[in-house]
Amino acid sequence: MTFTTLPQTILSPSTHEFSGIIHRLEAGGSMLPDTPENLMQIIGIYKAYAVPMDFYWRDLLYIAEHVFLNPLPAFKYFLPQEYLDLHNHYAGDDADLRIWRGEATVHPELLEFIEKGELKQKLPKLFHHLSHDRVNMEFAEACMRAMFWHRGMGGQFDPYLDTDEYKANADRAIRAYFQGNPVMLGLYKMFPDMFLEQVRELSYYANLGLFWEVMAPVFFEMSDLYDEGKLTTVPEAMNFLVNGIFAIAGRPIYHHVYIRGECYEIIPKSKGFMWLYEAALPYVEAVFYRTSPFRGTKSYNAQAKQVPGEQDDFHYGILYADVFPVGSAGIPPTLLMQDMLHFLPPYLLDYYKQYCRGDDDLLIQLGISFQRSMYNVTSAVIQALRTALLYPLDDPNPKHLMANRQFFEMQIDRFKRPEARLRDIQRQDYR
Amino acid sequence: MLSTLIWFPVLGAIAITVLPVRQLKLAALTISGLILLWTLWIATQFDYTNPLLQLSEYLPWLESLGLNYQLGVDGLSLPLLVLNSLLTWIAIFSSQEETQRPRLFYSLVLLVSGAVAGAFLAQNLLLFFLFYEMELVPFYLLISIWGGEKRNYAATKFLLYTALSGALILVAFLGLVWLQGASSFAYEALMGQSLPLWLQIVLLSFIIIGFGIKIPLVPLHTWLPDTYVAASAPVAILLGGVLAKLGTYGIFRFGFGLFPQAWATLAPGLATWAAISVLYGSTIAIAQKDIKRMVAYSSIGHMGYILLAGAAATPLSLVGAVAQMVAHGLILAILFHLVGVIETKVGTRELDVLNGLMNPIRGLPLVSALLVLGGMASAGIPGLVGFVSEFLVFQGSYSVFPLQTLLCVVGTGLTAVYFVILLNRTCFGKLDNSIAYFPKVEWRERIPALVLAITIFFLGIQPSWLVRWSEPTTTAMVAAAVPPLTQPAIAQDLSKKLPFISGLSSLEKQ
Numbered sequence: 001m002t003f004t005t006l007p008q009t010i011l012s013p014s015t016h017e018f019s020g021i022i023h024r025l026e027a028g029g030s031m032l033p034d035t036p037e038n039l040m041q042i043i044g045i046y047k048a049y050a051v052p053m054d055f056y057w058r059d060l061l062y063i064a065e066h067v068f069l070n071p072l073p074a075f076k077y078f079l080p081q082e083y084l085d086l087h088n089h090y091a092g093d094d095a096d097l098r099i100w101r102g103e104a105t106v107h108p109e110l111l112e113f114i115e116k117g118e119l120k121q122k123l124p125k126l127f128h129h130l131s132h133d134r135v136n137m138e139f140a141e142a143c144m145r146a147m148f149w150h151r152g153m154g155g156q157f158d159p160y161l162d163t164d165e166y167k168a169n170a171d172r173a174i175r176a177y178f179q180g181n182p183v184m185l186g187l188y189k190m191f192p193d194m195f196l197e198q199v200r201e202l203s204y205y206a207n208l209g210l211f212w213e214v215m216a217p218v219f220f221e222m223s224d225l226y227d228e229g230k231l232t233t234v235p236e237a238m239n240f241l242v243n244g245i246f247a248i249a250g251r252p253i254y255h256h257v258y259i260r261g262e263c264y265e266i267i268p269k270s271k272g273f274m275w276l277y278e279a280a281l282p283y284v285e286a287v288f289y290r291t292s293p294f295r296g297t298k299s300y301n302a303q304a305k306q307v308p309g310e311q312d313d314f315h316y317g318i319l320y321a322d323v324f325p326v327g328s329a330g331i332p333p334t335l336l337m338q339d340m341l342h343f344l345p346p347y348l349l350d351y352y353k354q355y356c357r358g359d360d361d362l363l364i365q366l367g368i369s370f371q372r373s374m375y376n377v378t379s380a381v382i383q384a385l386r387t388a389l390l391y392p393l394d395d396p397n398p399k400h401l402m403a404n405r406q407f408f409e410m411q412i413d414r415f416k417r418p419e420a421r422l423r424d425i426q427r428q429d430y431r
Numbered sequence: 432m433l434s435t436l437i438w439f440p441v442l443g444a445i446a447i448t449v450l451p452v453r454q455l456k457l458a459a460l461t462i463s464g465l466i467l468l469w470t471l472w473i474a475t476q477f478d479y480t481n482p483l484l485q486l487s488e489y490l491p492w493l494e495s496l497g498l499n500y501q502l503g504v505d506g507l508s509l510p511l512l513v514l515n516s517l518l519t520w521i522a523i524f525s526s527q528e529e530t531q532r533p534r535l536f537y538s539l540v541l542l543v544s545g546a547v548a549g550a551f552l553a554q555n556l557l558l559f560f561l562f563y564e565m566e567l568v569p570f571y572l573l574i575s576i577w578g579g580e581k582r583n584y585a586a587t588k589f590l591l592y593t594a595l596s597g598a599l600i601l602v603a604f605l606g607l608v609w610l611q612g613a614s615s616f617a618y619e620a621l622m623g624q625s626l627p628l629w630l631q632i633v634l635l636s637f638i639i640i641g642f643g644i645k646i647p648l649v650p651l652h653t654w655l656p657d658t659y660v661a662a663s664a665p666v667a668i669l670l671g672g673v674l675a676k677l678g679t680y681g682i683f684r685f686g687f688g689l690f691p692q693a694w695a696t697l698a699p700g701l702a703t704w705a706a707i708s709v710l711y712g713s714t715i716a717i718a719q720k721d722i723k724r725m726v727a728y729s730s731i732g733h734m735g736y737i738l739l740a741g742a743a744a745t746p747l748s749l750v751g752a753v754a755q756m757v758a759h760g761l762i763l764a765i766l767f768h769l770v771g772v773i774e775t776k777v778g779t780r781e782l783d784v785l786n787g788l789m790n791p792i793r794g795l796p797l798v799s800a801l802l803v804l805g806g807m808a809s810a811g812i813p814g815l816v817g818f819v820s821e822f823l824v825f826q827g828s829y830s831v832f833p834l835q836t837l838l839c840v841v842g843t844g845l846t847a848v849y850f851v852i853l854l855n856r857t858c859f860g861k862l863d864n865s866i867a868y869f870p871k872v873e874w875r876e877r878i879p880a881l882v883l884a885i886t887i888f889f890l891g892i893q894p895s896w897l898v899r900w901s902e903p904t905t906t907a908m909v910a911a912a913v914p915p916l917t918q919p920a921i922a923q924d925l926s927k928k929l930p931f932i933s934g935l936s937s938l939e940k941q
Contacts, residue, residue: 297861324862327792357871361792424864 010398011405018412018422025408026401028393030379032372033426034234042237042373043226044348045340045366049373050219052339053212054107055114056140058083060209064202065258069177069195071184077137078125084111090217090248097247100217101224107216109343110135118342136335140208147286148204150311154285157207157253157278160271161200170199173257173264203267206255211279214251218244223345234376241380242387249276276384284381288374289414290314296330297322318374320419323367333370337363340370355431365431372425382411432476432486433502433552435469436512437562440519440545444538452533456526459537463520463544470516477509479900482907484554484619497608497615501554506904507683508551510753510897511676514760515551517886518672519544522665525768525879527775536577539569540665547673551680556604556616563600563681566674567593570666578661585654585661592644592654599641600681603634607689610634621689622911631693638686639701645678646734649708659727664771667723671730671767672760679737679756683749683908687741691912694744699832701742706838708735713845717852722773722780725853726766729809732842733759739832739839740824744912748827749905750898754820757897758808758890762817765805765883772798772876773857776869782853787862795872799858801880806850808887811843815891823898 014022021031032038059076062083067076084106089096092104106114116122117133128134151158160166174195178184188195222240225231231240253275255267267273293316298306308314318333326334341362344352352358352365390407391400415422424430443462450458477485484503492500504512523540530536546569549562567590575586608616611624626634644651659667687694712732719725733755740752773788774780776795788794808815811822821843829836890897 322861322864324793324864324867325787325790328790356868357793360871364792 010396011401014405014409016409016412017416021422021426022405022408022412025379025382025412026393026405028239028383029235030238030376031382031412031422031425032234032376032379035428037428038372039226039231039234039237040347040351041369042234042376043223043231044345044351045369045373046219047223047345048340048343048348048366049336049370050216050223051107051110051113051343052135052336053216053219054088054110055079055135056137057209057212057216058086058106059135059137060140060144060205060212061086064205064209065256068202068257068259069174069184069198077129077134079114084114088213088217089251090214091220096251099214099244099247100221102217102220107220113342136339139332139335139339140212141205142291142332142335143283143287144204144208145201146291147208147282148201149292150282150286150290150314153282155273155278155282156271157267157273158282160267160273161203166267167196169264169266169268170196173259173266174199176259176262176264177257199266202257203255206267207253207279208283210251210253211275211283214244214248214275238376238380238383241377242384245276245280245380245384246387249274249280251275253278280381281385284378287317288319288378289317291316291332294321294331296325296328315414315417315419318371319378319415319421320417321371321421322419323364323371326364326367333367334363337367337370340366368431371421375422375425382408432473433488433504436466436473436516436548436552437502437545439469440466440541440548444541444545447537447541448534450534455533455537456523456528456530459523459541460520462541463516463523466544467516467520470513473504474509474513474900477504477900479506480903482506482903487554494615496557497555497613497617498557499555499615499617501558501617502552503554504552506901507753507908508680509900510757511551511680511760512548514676514757515544515547515673518668518760518764521764521768521879521883522668525668525771525876526663526665530577532576536573539573540669542566543569543573543669543673547677550677554618556608556618556621556685558616559681559685560597560601560604563677564597566677567597570670570674573666573669574658574662577663577666579663580661581657582661585657588654589658592651596641596644596678599637599644600685603637603641603685606634606637618684618688624689628692628696631690632696635686635690635693635697638690639682639697642678642681642686646675646682646738647678647731648704648734648738649711649731652708652712652731655731656724656727659730659767660721660723664767664774667767667771668764671727671763675730675734675763676756676760679734679741679752682738683741683752687744687912688908694912698742698744702739702828702832702835705735705737705739705742706835706842708732708738709839709842710845713842713849716849717845719849720782722782722785722853722857723767723770725782725849726763726770729766729846729849730759730763732846733763733809735842736821736824736839739828739835742835743828743831744909745827745831746902746906746909748824748831749909750902751820751823751825751827753901753905754816754823754894754897758816758820758887761883761887761890762805762809765801765880765887766809768879768883769798769802769805772872772880773802776872777866782856784863784866785857786860787858787867789858790862790867793862793867793869795869797877798872798880801877801884802858803854804884804887806854808891810847810850813891814888816887816894816897817891819891819894819897 013019016022025031032042059079062079063076067073087094087104091098091100091102095104117128119133174188178188218241222231222237231237252269253273254269257264257266290311292314293307300307321333325331326337344366352362356365386404386407390404393404395401440462447455447458473486484505487503490500492498519540523537526536543566546562546565550559553559553562571586571590574589575582578585604616607621607624610626610630611621613621640651647655659671662670709732712728712735716725716728716732719728737752737755740748740755770780773795777785779785789796789799808817811818825836825840
């Protein structure tokens with residue numbers, strides 16, 4: 001779809017504050033301006049993000065399925081071999097739907113990092129872990145918790161966690177897990193909700209793990225396509241995402257637990273929870289838009305009223321985040337930036353070296369590229385939603401186009417607040 | 432041996448004028464580094480148990496004028512000599528790589544260093560005066576050529592004030608020698624003079640006002656904020672770190688040393704003056720919106736402690752005074768250097784614009800951290816050199832002038848107030864994303880501050896290295912000064928004549 005040739009004459013120009021961006025969206029473009037520099041930044045970041053993401057999804061599933069209710073999960077970030085070998089459902093020869101043409105097992109760069117770390121030395125895993133030479137899995141857990149805490153963002157998955165059916169499933173798994181452990185069983189008897197809530201959280205571990213299992217191969221493939229010269233514009237990159245979203249929209253979201261070799265289906269696949277509605281959209285809402293205020297930026301003091309009373313009003317996601325304090329205390333995205341730093345493609349490293357403080361402020365420069373790339377991902381989500389709920393962009397009916405416009409304006413309204421970085425990413429010198 | 436400290440920099444200043452431009456900074460650094468090493472070597476040769484002049488040098492020069500080339504070092508001047516050599520090195524190190532007209536700049540800096548060393552070493556009043564005047568013109572040029580905006584106004588103001596200061600001092604020196612009927616200006620010969628008290632008071636007043644301009648004390652200070660602010664960082668370091676010490680050194684050596692009786696008479700007034708100076712400097716600093724001005728006013732406040740200690744004239748307070756001179760020199764140097772770095776990187780000194788410099792990646796984290804350390808040292812936080820010296824001053828002065836000492840303690844509280852304001856606005860908070868693309872700080876810009884920070888910290892936890900040099904000398908000065916009158920008696924005596932002071936002393940008794 002080429003967006004430049006679309007008839008713009010049917011509707012009068014938008015009077016919205018961000019009319020330029022809305023017209024771009026109506027023409028099939030992205031919120032991120034289409035420049036080669038932007039494309040290079042976002043693709044490079046997709047690549048750098050996908051490698052730790054490959055760890056995130058594997059470990060999230062490992063925790064949801066195996067670590068489960070371990071009261072002292074000291075080694076939950078130590079992936080066993082079977083999870084490194086676990087086949088991604090969207091890569092490799094036996095894929096359900098082959099998105100990435102690479103291997104289905106763990107990404108080679110990630111494997112090298114797990115083995116050698118930043119030190120570039122083969123040492124016992126525990127040593128790498130204790131010297132903090134590792135993937136910052138805490139970031140993935142923070143994203144999971146954001147989704148868990150911002151409940152009720154639509155979909156069926158979340159209400160299901162409160163049903164009796166879910167409680168019965170969880171109950172079976174809890175009893176099986178603590179079998180032969182009278183202390184924990186006694187505790188469960190006394191405080192059943194304590195364990196049930198833990199299981200709910202673990203279901204979100206599975207949810208997010210399954211979400212990222214899709215995104216990692218999508219990003220790897222985009223990076224490969226870019227390297228092959230097959231992705232040449234920002235809208236193309238966005239449309240690849242839109243198509244990917246529709247291709248995978250129906251993949252099941254479930255929570256299985258493996259206890260002593262037996263599988264307990266806490267959320268069975270047969271419930272029919274779908275990736276798009278139960279994982280992707282809640283994720284975008286919870287992590288891109290809302291999350292929770294950074295402890296280093298906002299005061300949680302109730303009298304100060306800096307944090308909104310309603311969760312709907314939360315606006316601390318990556319689309320609003322101030323990336324400049326990355327590296328300071330109390331700024332959670334630092335963890336992710338630090339993870340991506342290890343896997344930057346060479347062209348992006350060279351690019352960053354030319355600007356600002358070069359090597360010294362890589363974390364912030366890549367953080368801002370990350371923000372740009374997530375604006376592009378959000379654009380893809382908005383376009384996908386528009387495709388699903390409304391009308392094609394080349395619809396000849398002005399009423400339909402008007403409905404599209406209202407939808408876009410409504411979406412962009414969320415970026416009117418001063419914290420939103422939509423204005424900034426329009427400028428190339430925001431870096 | 433001592434002459435090297437004067438003439439090596441002067442020769443260096445001349446030599447530098449013929450060197451190729453690219454090696455100038457390196458050459459100046461080498462020269463000042465050698466001077467620093469030489470000074471440290473002199474310190475090792477110095478016998479700090481001996482209160483008298485050491486390593487003296489004497490050359491007859493203009494006998495008919497009573498001007499002879501007489502040098503010597505004692506516990507009062509040695510720490511200041513080391514300070515001078517260190518700060519010269521620091522100032523040259525912290526000068527910009529791309530300084531305009533570098534030949535003249537480095538020559539002048541070295542010339543100033545030599546002149547200041549000469550003034551600290553001179554044991555002849557006229558010789559002292561020569562060196563004292565010798566730094567005047569170089570400083571005028573350093574400010575007016577390499578300064579910021581309003582540099583011409585500031586430099587002229589500095590020149591006029593300093594010239595007036597010189598004139599007053601010369602009047603006092605000449606008056607002393609002529610009234611005494613002495614044949615030479617030799618310091619030691621003039622020490623045991625026996626002029627009538629009222630005449631002593633008149634001469635001492637000239638000296639106090641003359642040096643008080645340089646220190647500066649409160650109504651005589653108006654040149655300071657303009658000059659410090661207009662001067663570039665290295666020049667400000669020399670101005671605040673070294674030149675101000677020339678004033679306090681002069682007041683001690685020539686005021687207290689030559690007129691002990693008159694000094695004792697004026698002491699309560701001086702102590703009150705010191706307290707006013709401290710409170711004024713600190714209060715005005717709170718109101719400033721420019722960080723360099725804040726640091727400049729902090730200097731006025733801190734020099735007040737030295738006068739208080741001098742007025743009290745107990746052995747402890749004088750040790751404290753010398754310690755405070757050194758401490759203030761180090762602290763002011765680190766603050767001016769850091770403020771200079773901030774100004775070059777951020778491009779502003781405005782408190783309302785600066786923000787979030789503690790940001791570890793896009794800010795100036797090490798510079799901010801050292802600024803916090805400097806501010807804490809200045810405010811007298813234990814563990815740093817400022818506390819040691821201030822505590823010595825207070826401990827030494829309280830028994831003599833309790834009220835004034837307490838007012839000065841309030842002054843340190845105010846110092847903490849304005850430094851917290853400064854640190855809060857510059858280091859804390861969050862960076863303004865629209866301007867926060869500062870260039871990175873190079874290691875060569877950090878080194879001077881690191882050297883000073885280590886010194887400040889070291890002397891803070893090992894203060895005997897700060898005070899042991901001057902202890903015997905200052906004790907001897909007090910011993911020489913006290914016998915004529917015991918101090919409480921003076922206060923009693925004066926309280927009958929001056930109602931203001933009697934009011935104070937009645938307060939003291941309560």
